[in-house]
Amino acid sequence: MTQRSQPLYQEIADELLDEIRSGKLPVGTMMPTEMELCERFGVSRHTIREAIRQLGELGLLTRQAGLGTIVKATEARGTYPQSNESLDALLRYPPETALEVRSSEPVTATLELAKTLGSKVGTEWIKISGVRSVQGQDKPICWTDVYVIPEYARVAEEIGKEPVPVYRVVESLFGEQVTEVKLDLFADGVPESMAEAVQVAAGTPALVVVRRYTGHKKRVFEVSVSVHPQDRFTYSAELRRD
């Protein structure tokens, strides 16, 4: 018996995913039946179903009793964790937005900040502020405050060089890996302090997007707070049930 660092169904899901991505199981075709997969992998039906469920949750498959399982898409994460496509899809930023850093400084979480960040009062953070713009547009789409843990302070010097999200920079610089992103969206007025930078009057309605990035060991290593003035940004999501 080979040693396993992950569940059997996960390994099977990975293997099936490879076959879908490589075109061995093309989009639009039928997957092997559960019984065929049971025999092929030498496991019970329950294990196969769990593996298939994993792929189903990614939206790669649709299933119907009496009919079978159909491959619907190839968009997926690989065995080696570097595909952030699904996260990028969630974040919905056009790929060519750039963050122009205005300031960078250490801060200590007050009660209010701690509440926003989901951390404890007194926690140390590096606060990096700036405006994010789409190339070719005069007005920025948002003011962003990015909070990272102190050991990642160096990102401040690196972001802005490339038009990619900050968490991407953290991932590549420090080998951090995003395992979870939590989003909160709500309305607020544009604060006086940001008004000039985003070229609107203070108090103008704004969409505030808070993103909490969780990495190894359930540690939140980055939180970003983006304030989008009215008419600059719409968050879109799409949910299917086939």
Next chain:
Amino acid sequence: MTQRSQPLYQEIADELLDEIRSGKLPVGTMMPTEMELCERFGVSRHTIREAIRQLGELGLLTRQAGLGTIVKATEARGTYPQSNESLDALLRYPPETALEVRSSEPVTATLELAKTLGSKVGTEWIKISGVRSVQGQDKPICWTDVYVIPEYARVAEEIGKEPVPVYRVVESLFGEQVTEVKLDLFADGVPESMAEAVQVAAGTPALVVVRRYTGHKKRVFEVSVSVHPQDRFTYSAELRRD
């Protein structure tokens, strides 16, 4: 053996959800263990795990081996656009809020309305307006304009009787079935016309949520536009990569 119209694990999930929402299983407390639930409902562990999985997909629970299951929330968090399963769960367990209907009338789509609804100019819709409230709270969480196709006009008389979303009423009245939901979220000021009803000053920042429901034959049968004044509502979403 009693006749079942739905799977056992669904019925169990329904019952557990009731207990969470009613406060019988308060947020922050431990759920009964799997074995306890097995004995209580007289089913196998697999069935209990399937029921608990349903609630977990709504973000109501967190689980940890060796520790137990903790109740985290009474209402489903927002959705993330990756999972078919969670759309099912969300459509199955919508948030419990009641709509108090203020008006109901046929309208013809102007250019602006057509843009919002994603329909053509001149299309006929039934517009149902009202305020939506959570039981026990004094101020409503939003003003909502619901647009349904003319043949579903009758929903106007039925909604408000039960604390369920409008699409639910449409589903049960007309046998329509939601296959896809598109969401748009953006910021705007509260219009003069709604200010009094939602008890804020006109121009107050608000989160606007537009939901487009697609049913059979890719037909959009309902669009809802909800205007949530500042501090009344936060949209949450979550994406995991395990």
Next chain:
DNA sequence: TAGTGGTCTAGACCACTTC
């Protein structure tokens, strides 16, 4: 050490689709 949830097996019956 006892108990939890996580994984896995080896069966079974069902509603549904296709032939």
Next chain:
DNA sequence: AAGTGGTCTAGACCACTAA
């Protein structure tokens, strides 16, 4: 009638947590 996925049972062993 045969085969599919959907549901369900009754076991088992594991890693992890808490006392």
